[in-house]
Amino acid sequence: MFKASPFKLRMYEVCPQQYKFTYLDQLAADYRRPKPYLTMGAHVHYTLKDFYERLEPTQRTWPALEQLLRQRWRENRRGFKDASDEQRWGMKALQMLKLFILKNDVTTTPAMLEDYYDMLLTDQLKVLGRIDRVDHDAAGLHVIDYKTGQFDEAEVSDLQLITYAMIVHARTHQPVYRASYLFLATNQWYSIDVTEDLYQAAADEILERVEKIIQDNSFQPTPNRYCRHCDFIDICPRSAEIKTKLTNHEF
Numbered sequence: 001m002f003k004a005s006p007f008k009l010r011m012y013e014v015c016p017q018q019y020k021f022t023y024l025d026q027l028a029a030d031y032r033r034p035k036p037y038l039t040m041g042a043h044v045h046y047t048l049k050d051f052y053e054r055l056e057p058t059q060r061t062w063p064a065l066e067q068l069l070r071q072r073w074r075e076n077r078r079g080f081k082d083a084s085d086e087q088r089w090g091m092k093a094l095q096m097l098k099l100f101i102l103k104n105d106v107t108t109t110p111a112m113l114e115d116y117y118d119m120l121l122t123d124q125l126k127v128l129g130r131i132d133r134v135d136h137d138a139a140g141l142h143v144i145d146y147k148t149g150q151f152d153e154a155e156v157s158d159l160q161l162i163t164y165a166m167i168v169h170a171r172t173h174q175p176v177y178r179a180s181y182l183f184l185a186t187n188q189w190y191s192i193d194v195t196e197d198l199y200q201a202a203a204d205e206i207l208e209r210v211e212k213i214i215q216d217n218s219f220q221p222t223p224n225r226y227c228r229h230c231d232f233i234d235i236c237p238r239s240a241e242i243k244t245k246l247t248n249h250e251f
């Protein structure tokens with residue numbers, strides 16, 4: 001059974017070699033380095049989950065949200081250069097959550113909260129995704145994916161949003177009418193209207209991408225602007241060339 005997630009498919013599109021190191025050679029645990037933006041992002045995601053899961057609507061206040069972030073932060077403080085670097089990332093997280101509570105109605109309890117959800121696309125292909133939140137209102141279900149980085153068109157994927165909507169629809173049998181990214185740093189929403197006729201096109205696209213991966217027998221390294229964050233840069237076949245480009249700010 002092939003398991004496909006938007007994250008996995010995107011990694012292959014960006015760099016087949018990185019995909020091979022991660023999913024075929026399974027080297028991620030050996031080479032993964034903690035990174036400040038990943039630690040901060042994980043804390044913000046889990047804090048928002050705790051906020052909705054543990055607190056009643058009347059308890060959802062700024063002091064309560066801040067307290068939840070501080071609890072999560074104590075559990076994992078890896079990836080920061082030093083105390084001032086950690087403080088800087090901590091301030092970013094606090095600012096995002098403050099903006100979130102100021103700009104959004106937090107009294108409605110979501111229908112689904114952050115977890116891995118999946119569906120069978122064929123008897124040989126499972127599609128899965130980590131879905132942050134699903135709200136239920138009069139129009140139907142609204143799938144929401146939090147982003148802790150700045151708004152970046154390269155990070156926006158309609159296929160990812162439709163895939164999440166399709167998974168939620170398959171699990172709940174209820175209509176999903178909207179799927180959105182919420183960029184927490186600026187409270188900026190990127191939304192698409194979802195209709196069921198989008199699902200077949202998304203399924204076809206996923207099948208095509210998976211077939212391409214299955215047929216690949218070279219998994220070429222593809223230098224790109226994300227190489228600086230790649231855990232495998234030291235063992236990448238194009239390591240020397242990439243490091244030179246990074247030094248010369250060519251990415």
Ligand code: SF4
Binds near residue numbers: 015017222224230238
């Ligand atoms: S360093 Fe760049 S080219 Fe090499 S595996 Fe990583 S992402 Fe791919």
